[in-house]
Amino acid sequence: MKRFLFTVLGLAGMVSAWSQSFVFDMTKPQPVYSDAAGHGYDVIAPPSGKTAASFFFSVKVPDGNYRVTVVLGSKKKKAATVVRAENRRLFVENTPTQKGEFVTCCFVVNKRSPYINDKESVWLKPRENDYLNWDDRLTLEFNGPAPAVKEIRIDRDDKVPTLFLCGNSTVVDQAKEPWASWGQMIPRWFDDRVAVSNHAESGLTASSFIAQNRLDKIMSMIKPGDYVICEFGHNDQKEKDPGAGAYYNFSFALKKFIDRVRAAQATIIFATPTQRRAWDEANKHIVETHRDYPEAMRAVARREQVPVIELHEMTRTFFETLGFEDSKKALVHYPMGSFKGQTQALADNTHFNPYGAYEVAKMVVMGMKQIGLPLVGDLRADWKDYSPSRPDDFNLFKWYPSVINDFTKPDGN
Numbered sequence: 001m002k003r004f005l006f007t008v009l010g011l012a013g014m015v016s017a018w019s020q021s022f023v024f025d026m027t028k029p030q031p032v033y034s035d036a037a038g039h040g041y042d043v044i045a046p047p048s049g050k051t052a053a054s055f056f057f058s059v060k061v062p063d064g065n066y067r068v069t070v071v072l073g074s075k076k077k078k079a080a081t082v083v084r085a086e087n088r089r090l091f092v093e094n095t096p097t098q099k100g101e102f103v104t105c106c107f108v109v110n111k112r113s114p115y116i117n118d119k120e121s122v123w124l125k126p127r128e129n130d131y132l133n134w135d136d137r138l139t140l141e142f143n144g145p146a147p148a149v150k151e152i153r154i155d156r157d158d159k160v161p162t163l164f165l166c167g168n169s170t171v172v173d174q175a176k177e178p179w180a181s182w183g184q185m186i187p188r189w190f191d192d193r194v195a196v197s198n199h200a201e202s203g204l205t206a207s208s209f210i211a212q213n214r215l216d217k218i219m220s221m222i223k224p225g226d227y228v229i230c231e232f233g234h235n236d237q238k239e240k241d242p243g244a245g246a247y248y249n250f251s252f253a254l255k256k257f258i259d260r261v262r263a264a265q266a267t268i269i270f271a272t273p274t275q276r277r278a279w280d281e282a283n284k285h286i287v288e289t290h291r292d293y294p295e296a297m298r299a300v301a302r303r304e305q306v307p308v309i310e311l312h313e314m315t316r317t318f319f320e321t322l323g324f325e326d327s328k329k330a331l332v333h334y335p336m337g338s339f340k341g342q343t344q345a346l347a348d349n350t351h352f353n354p355y356g357a358y359e360v361a362k363m364v365v366m367g368m369k370q371i372g373l374p375l376v377g378d379l380r381a382d383w384k385d386y387s388p389s390r391p392d393d394f395n396l397f398k399w400y401p402s403v404i405n406d407f408t409k410p411d412g413n
Contacts, residue, residue: 022059024152033058033137042139043132044403054143054403057152061138063113063221065160065195068140069106071151073097079148082400084141085109087133087173088180089196090188090358094144094398102150107187108160110197111138116213116220123212125201125411131175133198143400162195163375164218166209166257167231169202169351169410170274170360177405178332178339178346180354182274185361193378197221203411205239206232206253215260224265227375229364230257231311233273233293234350235412246296254300270301271367272312274360276413277319277327277349284324286316309367311360318359318388329394330356332409342407350413354399355392362386 024030024039033040042058070092072081078099083092091107114122114134124134132139142149165171165183173184183198190196199214209215209232218228236250243249254270261268272294278287294312301308319327332348352360366386369376 021156022152022154024057026057026149026151030057035060042137043141054141054147054400056139056141057149058137058139059154060136061111061154061156063111063115065157065162066109066111066138067106067155067157067160067192068109068138069104069151069153069155070140070149071102071104072149073100073102074148074150075100077148078146080145081142081147081149082144083107084143084402085187086111086139087131087175087184088141088177088402088404089173089184089198093188094400097148106192107190108157108192108195109138109140110162110195112197112217112221114217116217120213120216122214122217125203127175128201131173133173133175141402143402145400157195160193160195161375162197162221162223162226163190164222164226164228165196165198165200165231166215166218166228167200167271168204168234169200169412170234171198171200171231172202172410173198173200174202174351174357174410175404175406177401178334178353179410180352180357182352182357182360182364185354185358186364189361189365189379189383190375191378191380194375200231203235204232205236205250206230206257207236207239207249210253210256215257219260219264222261222264222266226264226266227269227373228257228261228266229269229271229309230254231271231273233290233297234276237291237293238413246292247299250293251296251300254297255304258300258304258306267373269307269309269368269371269373270297271309271364272297274311274352275315275319277331279324281324284320286319307371307373309364309371311363311367314363314367314388315360318363318391321389321391322394326394329353330359339401339405339407341405344407346407346409348409351410355394355397358397358399359386359388359391362392363388 031040033042038060043056080096171183187196334346
């Protein structure tokens with residue numbers, strides 16, 4: 001996805017001098033983003049004032065955590081606004097406001113680039129070169145039925161604890177509709193005292209994550225008191241190189257994560273891999289497809305005293321509760337023509353859609369509560385405990401798609 005820009009809206013609004021703190025009055029004209037301006041409307045044409053189209057706004061900042069405060073609403077009209085950031089990370093669900101009413105929301109966005117130091121960087125896959133997650137700016141997406149924003153404030157925050165995520169396509173911030181993963185949904189449940197930095201990527205194994213310098217990137221950012229969650233297994237089971245196997249190179253790679261994270265005085269957590277939608281139709285149960293890999297992860301965790309979030313078991317319960325047909329509602333199963341430009345049916349039994357990703361994110365939060373992770377003290381006030389045996393009604397779930405879409409299946413299975 002390239003950042004095509006179409007319209008310029010005159011002079012910039014007020015922005016402070018460079019001090020890692022910015023305030024933008026969104027009731028005044030703003031420019032289209034450029035390196036010279038360092039801020040502005042991005043990705044798509046900015047709103048004309050006559051439509052309720054979604055829009056993006058970017059600010060050029062160094063790597064780090066940023067407290068973002070947005071004032072939603074308009075003095076001229078009713079509004080209803082969703083706020084996401086970078087690669088569709090969800091922070092604020094649909095927030096309606098009456099004419100003249102304003103709601104202030106605060107959250108922390110982690111911004112990163114591929115660079116580790118002047119000699120090393122993350123080995124990005126070609127498609128990642130266009131990811132909003134890896135560029136030189138922090139990008140906010142304002143979406144919803146009728147988005148309206150009065151003010152944006154961005155402040156650097158070097159003290160907030162960071163939750164780093166490592167994994168594959170079931171964890172990654174999926175860049176494009178209709179794909180989604182739990183890693184981009186989980187920020188919604190934490191307040192402005194927690195940052196989430198998702199380094200997962202489609203198709204990765206525990207070993208390739210390390211080989212591509214992704215763990216090195218985390219270690220360049222991590223600080224004492226931070227957290228790291230690792231979910232692997234889907235792609236690891238397909239490795240065929242010498243030494244491959246659940247109890248060989250997979251377990252060895254997991255031990256590397258443990259040792260490096262603990263050396264940084266941070267906490268590591270394992271999450272067993274999410275289930276595939278593979279059914280024993282006769283017995284109405286999910287078939288085990290991950291072979292020894294979930295148990296190998298548990299064995300390493302027992303030996304090294306690493307807490308485990310049992311996504312493997314929770315997603316099994318989730319799928320079986322929904323049943324054979326309705327479990328498709330949690331994954332990328334869409335008839336041809338469901339989306340503009342979709343020329344063939346999508347039937348993916350591994351990768352989640354926004355509803356499924358949202359539900360799995362709740363499972364991760366419940367797993368954090370079950371292992372007593374201190375981060376759960378920073379859940380938002382509207383959090384309600386969740387059970388995969390009583391999932392949210394998919395008929396009531398509402399997602400406002402981004403304008404960025406692609407019907408190519410992500411790497412991995």
